[in-house]
Amino acid sequence: MRRISIFGATGSIGQNTLDLIARDPESYHVVALTGGKNVAQLAKDARKFGAEIAVTADPALLPELRARLAGSNVEAAAGPEAICEAASRPADWVMSAIVGAAGLAPGLKALEQGATLALANKESMVCAGPLVLHTAQAHGGRVLPVDSEHSAVFQALIGEEMSRVERVIITASGGAFRDWPLEKLASATPEQAATHPNWAMGQRITIDSASMFNKALEVIETKEFFDLDPAKIEVVVHPESMIHALVGFCDGALMAHLGPPDMRHAIGFALNHPSRADLPVERLDLVKLSQLTFRPACETRWPALRLAREVMQTGGLAGAVFNAAKEQALDAFIEKRIGFQDMAKVVEQTLEHVLAESDLASAAITLDNVRGADHLARETARALMLQHH
Ligand code: NDP
Ligand code: MG
Numbered sequence: 001m002r003r004i005s006i007f008g009a010t011g012s013i014g015q016n017t018l019d020l021i022a023r024d025p026e027s028y029h030v031v032a033l034t035g036g037k038n039v040a041q042l043a044k045d046a047r048k049f050g051a052e053i054a055v056t057a058d059p060a061l062l063p064e065l066r067a068r069l070a071g072s073n074v075e076a077a078a079g080p081e082a083i084c085e086a087a088s089r090p091a092d093w094v095m096s097a098i099v100g101a102a103g104l105a106p107g108l109k110a111l112e113q114g115a116t117l118a119l120a121n122k123e124s125m126v127c128a129g130p131l132v133l134h135t136a137q138a139h140g141g142r143v144l145p146v147d148s149e150h151s152a153v154f155q156a157l158i159g160e161e162m163s164r165v166e167r168v169i170i171t172a173s174g175g176a177f178r179d180w181p182l183e184k185l186a187s188a189t190p191e192q193a194a195t196h197p198n199w200a201m202g203q204r205i206t207i208d209s210a211s212m213f214n215k216a217l218e219v220i221e222t223k224e225f226f227d228l229d230p231a232k233i234e235v236v237v238h239p240e241s242m243i244h245a246l247v248g249f250c251d252g253a254l255m256a257h258l259g260p261p262d263m264r265h266a267i268g269f270a271l272n273h274p275s276r277a278d279l280p281v282e283r284l285d286l287v288k289l290s291q292l293t294f295r296p297a298c299e300t301r302w303p304a305l306r307l308a309r310e311v312m313q314t315g316g317l318a319g320a321v322f323n324a325a326k327e328q329a330l331d332a333f334i335e336k337r338i339g340f341q342d343m344a345k346v347v348e349q350t351l352e353h354v355l356a357e358s359d360l361a362s363a364a365i366t367l368d369n370v371r372g373a374d375h376l377a378r379e380t381a382r383a384l385m386l387q388h389h
Contacts (some may be wrong), residue, residue, distance in 0.1 A: 001031045001089065007083065007106050008097035011200045012043050013120040013146065016263050017095045018045055020271060032086035034098070034106075037061065043068035050074075052089070055082045057102070084109045094273065095146070096121040100128040100327055101205050101320070101374050104128055111135040111143070118270035127320040127374070130225025131365045143225075144270040150225055151216055151266035152244035152257030157226070167248040168228060170218055171238035172297060173198050175210035177334035177340075178263065180238065182301060183343045188340035190333055196235060198261045200239040204330060211343055213326050219308045220319055230312040234278070237295040237303060242284065252329070252332075258284060281314035303344040307351065317360040317373040318351065324377035325350035332385055343387075350381040 004021070008014045014035075022029050030049040035042035036057045043065060046054035053075040057066050062078035063316045069076050077086065080102065087094065087109035094110040095118045096103055103121030110117050112135060113299050119125065124132050145151050149170040157165070176193050177185060181326050193210040194203050201209075208214035214236055222233050246256040259265045260282040268279040299306045304326075328350075329343040339348065355361055363369050 002027060002033050002092045004093045004095070005028045005032040005086065005091045005110070006032045006095040006097065007032075007103065007229045008095070008099065009033040009122070010038040011099060012096055012200065013097035013153055013261070013263060013267065014040075014095065017097065017118075017267050018049065018117075019273075020279070021049065026303075031089050031091045034083050034086060034096075039065045041131065043125075044075075046074045047072050053077060053086050055079075055086050057083060057098075071148065077128055080105070087099075088109060088113055088344050093118065095267070096124065098145075099123075099202055101127055101323055101370075104132075104370065105367060107132065108135050111141040111165050111225055112139050114139045114141045116141060116270075116273075117143045118146050118267065119143050122147050122217050123323050125221040125224045126217050126323045128219050128365050128367070128370045129221075131367065131370070133224070144273055145221075145225055145237045146257075146263075146266050146270050147218060147221060148261075148263065148266045149245045151269055152256075152259075153222065153226060153247055155257055155269065156245065156247040156255040160247070162226070164250045165226075165228070165232065165247060167232045167234055167249050168220060168222055168226065168330055169234045169236055169246040169248065169254075169354060171236055171241070171243055171245060171294075172212065172216070173209065173241045174237045174239055174295070176251060177210050177213075178208075178239065185301075185341055186339055193333075193340060197239070197259075199263075201263075203334075207330060207333070211295070211304055211340065213330070213343070213347075215297070215302070215305040216304035216308035217323065217326075219305070220312055220322075223312055224319075230309060235297040237297050238292065239306070240289070240292050240297075242289060260284060264369065303348070307344065307348055310351070314351075314355060314361045317363050317365065317369060318355065320373040321351055321354045321360060321377040322347060324374040325354075325381045328381035328385070338385060338388075346384055350377055352367065353380050353384070 030051040034055040055077045057076040087106035096107040097120040218366040253337040262281045329346040332338040
């Protein structure tokens with residue numbers, strides 16, 4: 001029986017992971033499930049799967065979690081430290097599916113106890129890629145990508161030599177506004193941005209898809225995960241979202257990974273690696289698909305993509321600054337304090353300010369330094385937004 005834990009169990013990725021576990025409950029022992037505000041779901045799943053411990057990120061919700069778990073054998077806990085403590089409990093396979101930089105510390109804890117970390121939380125790689133990979137290596141754990149593009153690249157690379165890779169192309173659906181005229185973007189609302197043409201995901205990543213900040217994070221994630229020269233990473237808009245990524249080799253071959261837009265594929269691949277198992281995902285009918293289309297990923301429409309290149313060029317903790325500024329700008333957009341296109345401006349200005357006034361570009365990538373960079377970037381982004389409004 002494999003011991004598994006799911007961080008961010010109440011979210012979109014967490015629920016898809018539990019869906020797979022529920023199909024084969026005898027094979028798994030659930031150690032820890034964590035959530036944020038949705039303690040009703042957390043308690044329900046902790047009971048259903050017989051988890052050892054359920055943790056909410058919010059200490060104010062601990063009494064409610066306790067009440068909902070009364071009479072069960074599930075332990076209840078709350079707060080970021082309790083989440084890290086739960087991540088320290090021995091487990092064989094850990095899903096990292098908390099949204100945002102908050103997912104980094106528990107992922108590192110899981111790696112420190114030698115677990116296989118299924119990484120949906122792309123922010124971990126963006127903020128601290130080398131630290132994540134080094135921690136895995138130092139403790140005999142490993143990191144498997146769950147982001148669909150990175151799972152696709154990983155699969156296309158099986159049996160290949162990295163030195164023969166010429167380029168990696170990750171696809172983007174283009175998000176909610178891909179067909180909007182540029183002039184209209186200024187009036188885009190969070191509600192409009194939060195509807196994805198192809199994928200059903202959490203609110204934040206869906207809005208990040210419309211702004212391409214999601215793809216920007218993924219470009220950085222690709223560089224970190226596969227240790228690639230940024231010049232080899234390309235983004236192409238592919239509205240059908242059937243090809244998730246392609247790897248081009250030195251002989252001109254391009255290996256594409258196709259699959260339906262269902263995260264249970266990438267989750268299931270990480271869950272069953274190095275083998276493959278039957279998964280309850282739709283099988284593609286190529287004739288029905290009939291055409292796959294591609295468009296350039298325009299950096300005027302999506303400045304986040306240009307910023308990602310700048311971040312990779314700067315290196316060091318620029319990724320942590322970029323992500324934190326993006327999280328703050330996204331909060332402000334969701335709360336309607338800034339417009340859709342202001343998000344990229346806030347992030348760009350935050351990067352300029354923070355990198356000019358600190359030595360973060362050359363600082364060592366440790367958890368403390370990442371937290372420092374994150375904090376500074378959030379304060380700077382907030383101050384910039386106050387100045388302008
Ligand atoms: P959701 O918003 O659906 O879920 C996020 C999860 O994190 C929930 O369990 C939420 O709890 C919890 N959470 C939120 N804030 C905190 C916090 N500060 N501390 C601890 N837990 C917290 O997100 P998704 O499932 O869509 O995404 C999760 C991660 O996976 C993200 O990094 C995303 O970029 C990545 N990803 C997602 C994909 C998808 O298809 N959804 C595809 C590829 C990557 P609660 O809901 O109870 O408040
Ligand atoms: Mg993705």
